Amino acid sequence: xxxxxxxxxxxxxxxxxxxxxxxxxxxxxxxxxxxxxxxxxxxxxxxxxxxxxxxxxxxxxxxxxxxxxxxxxxxxxxxxxxxxxxxxxxxxxxxxxxxxxxxxxxxxxxxxxxx
Amino acid sequence: xxxxxxxxxxxxxxxxxxxxxxxxxxxxxxxxxxxxxxxxxxxxxxxxxxxxxxxxxxxxxxxxxxxxxxxxxxxxxxxxxxxxxxxxxxxxxxxxxxxxxxxxxxxxxxxxxxx
Numbered sequence: 500x501x502x503x504x505x506x507x508x509x510x511x512x513x514x515x516x517x518x519x520x521x522x523x524x525x526x527x528x529x530x531x532x533x534x535x536x537x538x539x540x541x542x543x544x545x546x547x548x549x550x551x552x553x554x555x556x557x558x559x560x561x562x563x564x565x566x567x568x569x570x571x572x573x574x575x576x577x578x579x580x581x582x583x584x585x586x587x588x589x590x591x592x593x594x595x596x597x598x599x600x601x602x603x604x605x606x607x608x609x610x611x612x613x614x
Numbered sequence: 615x616x617x618x619x620x621x622x623x624x625x626x627x628x629x630x631x632x633x634x635x636x637x638x639x640x641x642x643x644x645x646x647x648x649x650x651x652x653x654x655x656x657x658x659x660x661x662x663x664x665x666x667x668x669x670x671x672x673x674x675x676x677x678x679x680x681x682x683x684x685x686x687x688x689x690x691x692x693x694x695x696x697x698x699x700x701x702x703x704x705x706x707x708x709x710x711x712x713x714x715x716x717x718x719x720x721x722x723x724x725x726x727x728x729x
Contacts, residue, residue, distance in 0.1 A: 508654075533717065542704065542722045543657075589656060601647060601672060602706075602718060606656040 501526045503592050505605035512580050513613045520575040520608050522590030531593040532573040533602065534564055538586045546588075549573065560584070585612040617641065618721035620705050626727045627695050635690040635724050637705030643719070645708045646688040647672075648680060650701040651723075657704065663688055695728045702726070 504523045512518055524530060531550040535543040547558025554566040564575045573590060590605040621636045639646065644665050649657040649672075659672030663682040677699060679691045688707075692699055705721040 543720045545717050548717055601659050601662050602657075603659070604649075604657040606654060 501530070501592050501603050503590050503603055503605035505588075505590055505608050507608045508606070509609045509611065511611040511613060514582050515579050518575075518577045518580045518584070518610070520588050520590075520610070522573045522575065522605060523571050524573065524590070524592045525571065526592060532564075532566060533591040533593075534558065534562070534573075534575050535589045535591060535604075536560075536586050537589065537607075543589065546575070580610075580612055582612045582614060585610055617719055618705055618707060620703075620721035620724050622724060623722070624725040624727075626729060627692075629696055629728055630694050633692045633695055633726070635692075635703055635705075635726070637688045637690065637721060638686055639688075639705075639707045639719070640686065641707060641709065641719065642685055643707035643709045644685070646682065647706040647708075647718070648678070648688070648690045649704045649706065650674065650699075651704060652701050660690065660703075695726075697728045700726060700728045 502525045506521050533548045534546040536546050537543050546562050547556045547564055549556045549566045556564050562577050564573055566573050587607045587609045589607045591602045618639045627633050647662045648660040651657045658674050660674055660678050661672055661680040663669045666682050666685045669680050669682055682688055703724045706718045708718045
């Protein structure tokens, strides 16, 4: 079964600093990869997704992520963090080769932003 | 209605009582899902339905049941609620049995407290 690991439970950055949130996955064949963001008390919003093609994916709100097959990683980046980016971020994977198509989520990384 | 509607938004429930969480989508998506979100555990799949008339078990199905009588509705039932079912429940849908390229749409969640 596929799994997703987000090694960092909580990250704190200063406003304007760069950000990288880590995500590692295990999968059977061809992964579909996602990053979601959840603001406090809210539902999940899709930031970006990768399923084929260019390994550098651009998303909303200035986020990007890079798929690295050799490292089984799909890290999320943003060059300059805004206070409104404070939220919880979830990496998720669908293993399209395993006959099941449900999203498997990591446990999340909470981002705090210092003004 | 636009997207996914979940009801109720929140509920306090006495242990041992029966409860149905409602989920309705207006996007004609084939597949629907129920997740629960717990602090430090991320989102875990409870049950899913790839198409109307079919359902399947996810990672944490015990104590829950679902039905999919039509495309739009996917209710989740707790037959006899226990305190460990205190959680935030999210319904989601996708427009294919292989949703990788298309992503998922999430509802706003139901916060359930079992006392």
